[in-house]
Amino acid sequence: MHHQFRTAQGPVEITLARAGEVWHLGEHQATVEHDGRLMIQLASGTSGFATVAKVGDAWWVHFEGHTFCLERIEPGASQSGDEGGLTAPMPGKVLDVLVEVGQLVEAGQTLMVLEAMKMEHRILASAPGQVTGIHFTVGEQVQQGSVLLEMVEDEN
């Protein structure tokens, strides 16, 4: 199984193999415990439990006293990629929602306004289309990478 994550050092590609209950990544091994933690055995012989939680598109992992936030890059996702612009660029608060579900919008139209780090950020439609989902209302806090709105772009 193939996954891509964004780390502090840049994007990383992971290809997992599975044999019964045991997952393999190169020489490393992992099993899923009944309580949802993962037992990780590294090639070096180090082993320990990892606790995980998914928030937005990011997997948070606690392993060996370290905490990691690994943003998953969805295969073929246009809306959550760098170009989509419909995800929150940083943590903040929704100041204004300027569209409704079902509304037709033009390219460049402001869909939502966020306040983050004391500055306003406008979330713009990158292409003409129709808004199909709004996930936050005015006053709500959003996390970095949260999907704010969804839209279907016009085909042409």
Add this chain to the structure above:
Amino acid sequence: MVSKVLVANRGEIACRVLRACKEAGLTSVAIYAANDAKSLFVELADQAILLEGDSITDTYLNQTQILQIAAMTGADALHPGFGFLSERAEFARAVSQAGIQWIGPSPNAIERMGDKMSARITMREAGVPVIPGEEIETENEEEALIAIEQASTRVGYPLLLKASSGGGGKGMRAVHHPEDLLEAARSARREALAAFGDGRVYLERLLTGSKHVEIQILADRHGRTIHLGERECSVQRRHQKVFEEAPCPTMTEEIRSAMGKAAVAAAMAVNYEGAGTVEFLLAPTGEFFFLEMNTRIQVEHPVTELITGVDIVREQLRIAAGEPMSCGELHLRGHAIEVRLYAEDAANNFLPAIGPLAVFLPPEGPGIRLDTGVRQGDEVTPNYDPMLAKLIVWAPSRAEALQRMRRSLDDFVVLGTVTNLRFLRELCDVTDVIEGTTDTTMIDRLWPEGWSPSLPDEFEDGALMAAAVAESAGLHRQNTSNHDASEHSGPVSPFITLKRRFP
């Protein structure tokens, strides 16, 4: 008589006080702003009243509204916690005048210790050593600058300019060369005026390589004023303490006794009542100097509680009710260390962080105490101080306490919000910390360009593998978000997905 206590605070310290009230058999009232409606402290109180308004000024700092709630609920005592209104003499006075017992010292004591210059003068008169320096009383800018310049030649360099109404490093400037003095004095005055409405600054000699050591005081109305030994809080970042311990590792019986006597003298000089802390700088020579007195319960009080066995908050309640303090002769036992867990990105210049506490699993085991105002599922917002919890450990010796702290920090799991856990963990491996030779400049000295974690590559491999397996195994689909967990019954699974959009 004290029977019903209003806690005029929020978060961790409100929880601490509310629990103490319950244990003392007292009824409690919490006050909370709308954005705190689901906070832990609100549910710990017997009664919780919503504060009208949005800003901190309109809510937790709104003296009129808080007094109205106290009257409405029939509270006969008020605990201010720390921060907020805890050191506002005029509030303490208004509370007393409303016939409500203020759990703390008299307004007069708060005033005399709150103004740093008058505190220095009071202490000098009480025979407590103060840092060599000079007070500059004049409000007038021109006169003050001339006086500062003249005083600087007597105080000597390097020196420190400090705001008389200061705190938290505001209005404070270190000056190393005479030619920088006037500009530093002007900017310190500007900052102090803006922050405290009082531009007066005074001079102190800058004592480098010193430790920050403070003495915990308790005083009751039955003529007893005692000290509970010292805490060392030298490890600070921008004047914010991050690592505190008791006893001070370099303390001698002789210095403790002298410092304790000075602290008791300081408290008696202002007819102190309740719990308070007298802060000193301890120079490498063994000389110590009065810094300031905090006329309230302090964040780091648990380390003293662990080595003395005294419940300081419980004693505050007892003393406010007019009873004698309950503790007898004190014996210091073992060693305690506290670290402050902040929602902040230590690797990114300690920027405050926000987010959900998707997982919040504190460490467990003997000698571990957690004082916190949050629990799993809470949201860390930018509205208040980013301190999430205080982790305190006790062990028979300092080396064992440090080892226990390392283990506890390694076991502490917080997912969903960036914290300083790893920074705290690495602090435990710093030579100065291991040897107990910390001083107030340590963090800046060790990490002048900022801190970043030392992370073995293979751990990152392990984490990436965990994330990939979790995604492949669909762990995030086994539970929905906390926000719509209402239909979920039974034990909460640790896979909490706060995602609002189904893939």
